[in-house]
Amino acid sequence: MDETIRRAQAALGARQRDDGHWVFELEADATIPSEYILLEHYLDRIDTALQERLARYLRRIQGEHGGWPLYYKGRFDLSATVKAYYALKAVGDDIDAPHMARARAAILEAGGAERANVFTRFQLALFGEIPWRGTPCMPVEVVFFPKWFFFNIWNMAYWSRTVVVPLLALAAMRPRARNPRGVHVPELFRDDPWRITDWTRGPYRSAWGPVFARLDAFIRPIEAQIPGWLRRRAIRRARSFIEPRLNGVDGLGAIYPAMANSVMFFDAIGMSPEDPRAETAWESVRALLVNSDGDDGEAYCQPCVSPVWDTGLASHAMAEAGAAVGGGMQAETARRLEKAAAWLRPKQILDVVGDWAVRRPGLQPGGWAFQYNNPHYPDVDDTAVVAMLLHRHDPAGNAEALERARHWVIGMQSSNGGWGAFDIDNDHDVLNHIPFADHGALLDPPTADVTARCLSMLAQLGHPEDRPTIERGIAYLRREQEADGSWFGRWGTNYIYGTWSVLCALNAAGIAEDDPMVSRAVEWLISIQREDGGWGEDCATFEGAAPGRYTESLPSQTAWAVIGLMAAGRRDHPSVARGIDYLTATQDENGEWQEQPYNAVGFPRVFYLRYHGYRLFFPLLALSRFKTLQQSNTKRVPFGF
Numbered sequence: 001m002d003e004t005i006r007r008a009q010a011a012l013g014a015r016q017r018d019d020g021h022w023v024f025e026l027e028a029d030a031t032i033p034s035e036y037i038l039l040e041h042y043l044d045r046i047d048t049a050l051q052e053r054l055a056r057y058l059r060r061i062q063g064e065h066g067g068w069p070l071y072y073k074g075r076f077d078l079s080a081t082v083k084a085y086y087a088l089k090a091v092g093d094d095i096d097a098p099h100m101a102r103a104r105a106a107i108l109e110a111g112g113a114e115r116a117n118v119f120t121r122f123q124l125a126l127f128g129e130i131p132w133r134g135t136p137c138m139p140v141e142v143v144f145f146p147k148w149f150f151f152n153i154w155n156m157a158y159w160s161r162t163v164v165v166p167l168l169a170l171a172a173m174r175p176r177a178r179n180p181r182g183v184h185v186p187e188l189f190r191d192d193p194w195r196i197t198d199w200t201r202g203p204y205r206s207a208w209g210p211v212f213a214r215l216d217a218f219i220r221p222i223e224a225q226i227p228g229w230l231r232r233r234a235i236r237r238a239r240s241f242i243e244p245r246l247n248g249v250d251g252l253g254a255i256y257p258a259m260a261n262s263v264m265f266f267d268a269i270g271m272s273p274e275d276p277r278a279e280t281a282w283e284s285v286r287a288l289l290v291n292s293d294g295d296d297g298e299a300y301c302q303p304c305v306s307p308v309w310d311t312g313l314a315s316h317a318m319a320e321a322g323a324a325v326g327g328g329m330q331a332e333t334a335r336r337l338e339k340a341a342a343w344l345r346p347k348q349i350l351d352v353v354g355d356w357a358v359r360r361p362g363l364q365p366g367g368w369a370f371q372y373n374n375p376h377y378p379d380v381d382d383t384a385v386v387a388m389l390l391h392r393h394d395p396a397g398n399a400e401a402l403e404r405a406r407h408w409v410i411g412m413q414s415s416n417g418g419w420g421a422f423d424i425d426n427d428h429d430v431l432n433h434i435p436f437a438d439h440g441a442l443l444d445p446p447t448a449d450v451t452a453r454c455l456s457m458l459a460q461l462g463h464p465e466d467r468p469t470i471e472r473g474i475a476y477l478r479r480e481q482e483a484d485g486s487w488f489g490r491w492g493t494n495y496i497y498g499t500w501s502v503l504c505a506l507n508a509a510g511i512a513e514d515d516p517m518v519s520r521a522v523e524w525l526i527s528i529q530r531e532d533g534g535w536g537e538d539c540a541t542f543e544g545a546a547p548g549r550y551t552e553s554l555p556s557q558t559a560w561a562v563i564g565l566m567a568a569g570r571r572d573h574p575s576v577a578r579g580i581d582y583l584t585a586t587q588d589e590n591g592e593w594q595e596q597p598y599n600a601v602g603f604p605r606v607f608y609l610r611y612h613g614y615r616l617f618f619p620l621l622a623l624s625r626f627k628t629l630q631q632s633n634t635k636r637v638p639f640g641f
Contacts, residue, residue, distance in 0.1 A: 001580075002627070004583075004584050004587055005321050005324055005325050005620065005623050005624055005627060006321075006325055007590075008321070008587065008591050008620040009333070009591075009620060009624075011591035011592045011616065012314055012317060012318065012616050012617060012620060013318065013332070013336055015314075015616070016314070016340070019339070019343055020311075020336075020338075020339030020341075020342055020343035021307050021310075021340065021343045022307070022310045022311045022314040022340075022613065023305060023306065023307035024306070024310050024611065024613030025302065025612040026302045026305060026609060026610075026611060026612070027609065027610040028302070028607060028608065029061075029068065029069065029071065029077075030058055030061060030068040030080045030081075030083065030084040031079070031080050031607070032257075032300075032301045032302070032303055033054050033058060033299075033300045033301045034058065034083035034086065034087035035083060035087075035123065035256070035260060035301075036054065036256075036289070036301040037051055037054055037055070037087035037090055037091060038090060038127070038177075039260050039263065039264070041090050041177060041179050041180070041181065041183065042127070042177040042178060042264060043178065043263070043264075043267060044179075044180045045273075046180070050289070050299060051091045052091065053291060053297060053299035054087075054091070054298075054299050054300065055087070055088055055091040056296070056298045056299075057298040057299060057300045058087060059088070062084070062102075062103070063076060065106060066081075066103055066105060067080070067081035067084075067103055067106040067107065068080040068081045068084045068103075070539070070608050071539040071597070071598035071608040071610075072596050072597045072598050074539060074540070075540075076106055076110065078111070079116040079117040079120040081110075082107060082116045082124075082185075082188060083120060084103070085104065085107065085185065085188065086123075086127075086183075086185050086188075088100065089183055089185060090181065090183045095187065104187060107188050108188070112190035113185065113188035113189050114134070114189055114190065114196055114199070117438050117439060117606075118135065118136055118435070118436055118437075118439070119439070121134050121135050121199070122135050122167060122170075122171070124193075125174075126175065126264070127176075127177045127179060128179075128184075129185060129193065130193040131194055132174055133220070134196065135171060135199075136200060136216055136435035136436040137219045137220040137435075138168055138434075139168070139172070139223045140169050140171065140172040140235060140238055141226065142168065143168075143234055143238050144237065147358060150428065151434075153165060153241075155426070155443075156431070156442055156443065157422065157423060157441070157443050158253065158355060158376075158377045158423060159253060159257075159258070159422075159441075159444075160442045160443075161253075161355065162245065162252050162255065163253070163255075163258045163261060164436075165242060166242055166258065166261035166262050166264070166265040168238065169235050169265055170264055170265055170268055172235060173235065173268045173269075175267070200213045200216050200217075205432070205433060206433050208430055208433035209433050212435055216434075235269070238265075239265075239269070242262055242265065246262065246277060246281060247284075247373055248284070248373060249280060249284050250284060250372055250373040251284030251285065251287075252281070252284075253374065253377060254304055254371040254372075254373070254374040254377070255303060256285070256288055256301065256303045256304060257303075259281065259284050259285050259288075260285055263278070263281045263282050263285060288301050288302045288303075288304070288305070289301055289302075290302060303602065303607075303609070304370070305371050305372065306371070307372055308344065308347060308369060308370055308382050308386065309382050309385070310611075310613050311344060312385035312386045312389050313385065313613070313617050313618075313621075314340075314613065315341075315344075316385070316388070316392075316617070316621060316641055317616075317617035317618070317620040318333055318336055318620075319337055319389070319393065320620070320621050320624035320625055320628065321333065321621075321624040322334070323624070323628055324625070324627035324628045324631070325627070338393075341389070341390060341393050341394065344389070345390070345398070345401060347368055347369070347373075347386075348368055348386075348401055348404065348405070349365050349366070349369065349375045349378045350365055350366065350404060351365070353365055354376040354378060355376055355422075355423070356412065356422065356424060359423065359424040360411050360412070360424060363407075363408065363412075364407060364408065365378070365404075365408060366383075366406075366408035366409075367379065367380060367405065367408050367412075368383045370382050377422055379422055380409055380412050380420075380422070380450060380454055381421055381449075381450050381453050381491065383408065383409055384453040384454050384456065384457035385457075385641065386405070387405040387406070387457050388639065388641045390402060391460055392460075402461060405457075406461055406463070406466070409454050409458070410458070410466065413469060414426075414427070414446045416476055417472035417473050417474075417475050417476035418446025418447065418450075418451040418476040418480070419447075419450045419451045419454045420444040420450065421450050422444050426443050426445060427443060427446065428443065429443065431443060439603055439606040439607075440603070440604075440606070441602075441603035441606055441607075447488070447490035447491070447498075448477055448480045448487040448488055448489070448490070448498050448501065448502055449487070449488075449489050449490055449491055449492065449498050449502070450490065451473050451476055451480075452477065453501060453505070453641075454473065455470055455473045455474065455477075455505040455508065455509055455640075456504055456505045456508045456509075456640030456641055457640055458470055458473075459505070459508035459509045459640050460508055460639060460640035460641075473505075474506070477506070478517055481502075481517060481521070482495070482547070484524050485499075485521045485524035486498065486521065486524045486525075486547055487501070487502045487521070489501065489601075490601070490604075491600060491601065492560075492599065492600045492601070493537050493538075493539055493541070493542075493598065493599050493608075494537055494539070494541040494542055494547065494601070495541060496525070496528075496535055496548055496560050496564075497537075497557075497600075499524065499560075499561075499564055500564035500567075502521065503518065503522075503564040503565075503567040503568050504567045504637070504640065504641060505640065506518055506567070506568075507569075507636070507637050507640075508637075508639070508640035513568055513569035513635075521568065522565060522568050522570060525561050525575070526565075526573070526575045528548035528549065529561070529575050529578065530552075530553045532553050533553070533578035533579055533582035534554065534555075534558040534579065534582040535548070535553060535554070535558045535560070535561040536549075536550030536551070536552050536553045536557055536558075537550050537554075537557055538550040538551075538597075539601065539608050542605055543604075543605055550597070554599065554615075555583060555594075555595055555615050555618070555619045556593075556595060556614040556618045556619070558579050558582055558583055558619070559618035559621060559622035560618060561579060562576055562580060562622045562626070563622050566622075566626065566629060566635075569635045569636070571626070571629045571635045572635075579622070580622070583622060583623055584623070587619070592616055593615045593616065593619050594615060595614075595615045598610040599611055599615075600614075
């Protein structure tokens with residue numbers, strides 16, 4: 001056990017950057033690399049060598065079904081496949097090549113490109129492949145809608161807000177991609193796009209769907225009558241939203257779709273590429289590219305970067321390992337943690353009042369963002385993880401930072417007792433049923449996993465006056481528990497992630513181990529353990545598959561389950577021992593663990609993620625915590641995380 005922990009800690013420590021932080025690759029599906037290729041063709045800024053590397057990546061991840069999935073070995077996804085096919089054709093792939101023919105056949109069998117999702121149809125409209133009436137009618141004038149109106153940009157999640165504002169401005173201006181090679185994809189349509197009349201159609205997710213479809217048809221002719229002066233003013237309002245949030249080389253919202261839309265927006269309004277704003281926006285997109293070594297290597301584009309999240313999680317694992325093994329490792333651990341803390345402290349956002357203040361105008365900022373910089377959009381999940389780390393590292397020295405973080409997190413609690421990731425009471429679910437929101441992810445409602453992290457933080461900090469806030473959060477978690485005893489994991493895959501998160505919070509908050517809520521969760525985790533001692537869960541559980549099931553065990557998910565069981569006081573349960581044995585047996589010769597399946601989600605059913613660091617720091621955390629609990633002869637986990 002000691003040797004396993006030492007090797008894992010050394011492997012993780014070796015990946016720490018010189019300035020103290022960790023950052024791992026954050027991989028999504030084919031969609032963003034495809035969009036990046038098409039963006040270069042839109043702008044006529046084609047990097048031929050890079051495009052070929054991106055194309056190699058896309059060809060490699062094509063599924064056996066002929067199309068592209070949203071996650072490792074997932075089912076065919078029409079929209080991802082349309083974008084990947086178009087991107088590869090733009091690079092120069094012959095449409096009669098076997099991989100292209102298979103993709104085209106799969107697209108046509110699924111209804112053709114005309115049945116792709118809304119964002120794909122916007123992409124097609126920008127290239128002139130479909131008429132603009134093939135996109136939902138949402139006039140850019142919505143930027144004028146007041147905050148009290150049921151539909152306004154402030155009722156959207158931060159990611160929706162930053163993506164939608166420049167996109168609606170583009171839709172109003174209707175620019176055309178330069179597309180210097182004249183690449184088009186008429187072969188992907190079953191019907192002539194200019195003759196299609198039913199672009200907005202079911203299947204709908206609720207009875208609101210057809211209502212909003214009729215409203216879309218009603219508004220469309222009205223939009224055509226909007227006077228030019230009002231449209232120009234709306235585009236200026238959109239620009240006044242975008243420019244203060246450009247966020248330097250980290251980009252608008254620090255997420256790819258918003259950043260790419262800002263690049264196209266500046267181009268559409270005639271801004272010179274040499275203008276510092278346009279230049280920086282383009283640089284922010286390019287910074288997301290990941291290149292493998294070698295002349296024949298691959299490249300892909302990340303949706304964003306995750307250095308604050310990675311540094312917080314890696315540091316927790318390192319701290320746990322140092323305590324578990326002791327000896328000379330403690331001094332090395334202390335040195336690495338001090339560097340990490342020194343990097344994290346100035347990342348706290350103290351002087352920018354972000355979009356969250358629309359709901360909490362008097363709340364003082366104090367959170368951390370997910371990325372290197374994103375001051376308008378701090379994340380309560382990251383804030384909780386970093387605060388718990390700074391507290392366990394040096395509570396006195398970090399007292400001021402912790403107090404700012406504590407007050408901000410408390411102020412971000414929603415009225416139902418839970419926490420969303422970036423916004424407060426961002427839960428007007430009816431908006432997820434408008435035609436524009438066919439992805440169903442327009443909002444940022446409270447979730448069990450984020451709520452759990454906030455409760456863990458508040459409980460660890462230990463202020464008695466915070467108990468009412470904690471109790472409201474616990475009540476929310478009781479209501480959110482699934483019938484089988486698990487919790488839904490909004491930001492990780494999936495019920496194992498949610499259940500681990502909540503059990504840690506309940507432990508920190510002092511909920512008894514025999515509380516029915518805890519017992520049911522424990523029973524569920526034990527019931528889904530695999531024969532090899534590990535745990536695994538498919539991303540398909542976000543799409544209705546059986547919770548907690550997969551074809552193989554994964555190191556990250558096994559670690560979550562083991563940590564959750566230990567948080568519930570089951571240190572000595574045979575399932576924990578079997579999980580620890582699995583992690584010990586699957587460590588490779590480099591002190592690391594390997595896993596290919598995706599382990600997180602951006603938007604369920606739409607966008608999934610693979611955090612490359614999860615396979616490293618979560619197994620180390622689980623093994624170290626097990627060793628620490630054995631040494632101390634206690635069943636109570638001392639920290640909230």
